[in-house]
Amino acid sequence: MYLSSLRELALGSRLKALSDHFYQAVDEVYRACGAGIESRWFPVLRFLRDVGPTTVTDVALAIGQTHSAVSQLADRLVDAGMVVRQRDPQDGRRSVLALTDAGERALGALGPVWLAIRRGMAESMGPRGLALLDAIDGCEQALASRPLVAAILDQRAALTREAVQVVPFEPALSEHFRRLNQQWLERYFRVEDVDRALFADPEGMVLAQGGAIFFALYAGEVVGTCALIHEGEGIYELSKMGVDENYRGLGAGRALLDAAIADYRARGGTELFLESNSKLTKALGMYQRAGFVLQPALRPGSHYERADVYMVYQG
The missing domain is CATH 3.40.630.30 (Gcn5-related N-acetyltransferase (GNAT))
Known part of the structure; x- marks a missing residue:
């Protein structure tokens, strides 16, 4: 593939292509199994089920997406009847997202589908799948300790002092x-x-x-x-x-x-x-x-x- 020859320069593009591939594959599986959700809904729905009613800000921080992206996704989930916006019982000045009964039922029936997804990915990708997950964990930890933009700009500054x-x-x-x-x-x-x-x-x-x-x-x-x-x-x-x-x-x-x-x-x-x-x-x-x-x-x-x-x- 052309992008593979560009190595680090095309990392974002390659990850985007992989992300789109996984989203499309899992959406196809959800449709085939009659599940009532989409793959892009999963992080928000799963977090709300595991943690309970939460603000958009806290959801965004937890799943690594922007506040704007989570807010837009929440609007879609509200329209789909999976999530409701309600007043925070501890602070009436702000709202929180909470699963509806329909959302709870949809997630409660997906255990076998998620198990099939885990095992299917392991079968399809083999050890490379585990290596990819470990690599993503490592990248997330490294980027948290050393922000990427700062590292790149430091390198750029150092390169301006280099001569041919x-x-x-x-x-x-x-x-x-x-x-x-x-x-x-x-x-x-x-x-x-x-x-x-x-x-x-x-x-x-x-x-x-x-x-x-x-x-x-x-x-x-x-x-x-x-x-x-x-x-x-x-x-x-x-x-x-x-x-x-x-x-x-x-x-x-x-x-x-x-x-x-x-x-x-x-x-x-x-x-x-x-x-x-x-x-x-x-x-x-x-x-x-x-x-x-x-x-x-x-x-x-x-x-x-x-x-x-x-x-x-x-x-």
Whole structure:
């Protein structure tokens, strides 16, 4: 599933989908069994039966929903004849929710249905169901002790103090070389055979031939990469410049470009060129500011079908 690949970023969406699935399944079971309630009514009805007449505020706190949501649900339950609003005998200035006789009868007949729901979920989900319940318990306890918004904003504040770092190739980072470049290639063009060959063996096709690969790190996350490919006789190609589209604006592209140019100079290179495409206007602007000059014609024997721009570094 797509959302699973987004991990924490899509947690709310995934839980919402699971919640809707469970609601729909249990509602279907209630209808099949002739029960007179809906799954979304259950927390309020069960709490009122177990605790007795209670204010909307106390119900909301107990079941973890907003006051507004519980108040709206209470209106539906009143219309359905399951709940009544009445004056609090201990404080006549406020009202409480209480089960009606119809509500009591409806819940009193649901024991076998709830038992079937428990056992059916255990059969359907197996140990994962128990693990999910334990995980939810743990999440609720953790969020109660450390509010989520505060934790996220603290992390955001810490990240504003981070700077992009450029590091050389390591085998453990090889997959990011493919990932980051495949991201922009598939977005704007297509992955060509020459790209696939390079992704399959970056050490053999770049490093072993006298070239280099660099990675941009931001707070430990790999957010960009580029390669300096040795063509022979001091000639180098700046290639495979890719920055994660979610981390634009941090200066990762320019940091990678500067690192590649510095490495080219340290190697005593005599020519540095790149091939690109006119669609990539922002990248072309960055190359020009760094000292690359647009050439009037394509490079003879161009490596790429997509290339319609040829630039040479003049410092």
